[in-house]
Amino acid sequence: MSTLQTERTTVKRLAKRGNYDRETIVAILDEALICHVAFVLEGSPVVIPTIHTRIDDTLYFHGSAASRMLRSLRNGVETCVCVTLLDGLVMARSAFHHSMNYRSVVIFGKATEVTDRDEKLRVLAALVDHVAKGRSLDARAPNEPELKQTLVLALPITEASAKIRTGGPIDDEEDYTLPIWAGVLPLKLMPQPPIADERLAPGIEEPDYLTNYRR
């Protein structure tokens, strides 16, 4: 059993879809462009989408120092972060066995604020590179006022699980003879041709990490 499995990360429903391998979990976190962060605010659940990045065994996310979410989380409250990649629509013969192919990760833990200046700069570069690898080398780095306005939070990836479904539909045996099309419609998040900013300075080439964008 992997160290990322705990009582509350153990997948109860459809347990065979559960996975606690660090490599599997990390690959899903790295491919996903956004995560959903949940926390409790005045007794009520709140969930918000945001950008994340991962360095070693820590998940980072960031935002305005004025953000209600980040200010709540900075105080070391419990959070739950979920990342979901949608891979396809599963069409079974029965409505009941319709499903989706997906890869998701759930992490539980307490986030802490990154206050060390060097670490903060390193994480902010990683956040830009998470979106487009190599981009942080091109972009103008944060200046002091920008650094102050940005809150960076770190969540240890120590209590996590992945849930994965792949493959075709699984119908009840007696339904296989029904005259109903069954199979999978794969889905892919595809980059379209980059659109240059109207005010782009002359003579600047489109960077390769965008022309040939891949996740």
Add this chain to the structure above:
Amino acid sequence: MSTLQTERTTVKRLAKRGNYDRETIVAILDEALICHVAFVLEGSPVVIPTIHTRIDDTLYFHGSAASRMLRSLRNGVETCVCVTLLDGLVMARSAFHHSMNYRSVVIFGKATEVTDRDEKLRVLAALVDHVAKGRSLDARAPNEPELKQTLVLALPITEASAKIRTGGPIDDEEDYTLPIWAGVLPLKLMPQPPIADERLAPGIEEPDYLTNYRR
């Protein structure tokens, strides 16, 4: 001011991205294939991805009657549901102004179980049709044991907000002369060619709602 705006749905950060129009909110809910449902379990936040559908001013989601999430929510506890559509990566000249183009919706409220048999069947058909329009007419309808195993929850869309970002990067005025490429990389969730199940009965044509899949 629309009726969907309340104190807690009011977008505080980047308030100009906030939108409370019913039409706008409904369009995002209808386009998204999945939502993230947050709730509080034994004092801690939990967030889980699931399929949803909308009928009129109600959001529905479903799952196994044995699901921990659904059993918690059935008891009328507070929930927060978030739907996010990712439209593009926004590359600014400064790392600080990097962003994403997105359309998201957050709904707050209490879910209740759908117990009426006819309503439950109507919602289950709508859930299948949400994924692929027209599919519920082809698929074998739920039988009695399947109906019993499925829990359907209804969340009124009365307290909600959308948050939308579109367009190119917005840099600080002094950064526009920097020799850095800036613009948007649009992203689209694209259907790939359908893959028929290995055990597909002979002579069954691929349905048009999959061949020409669109959201």
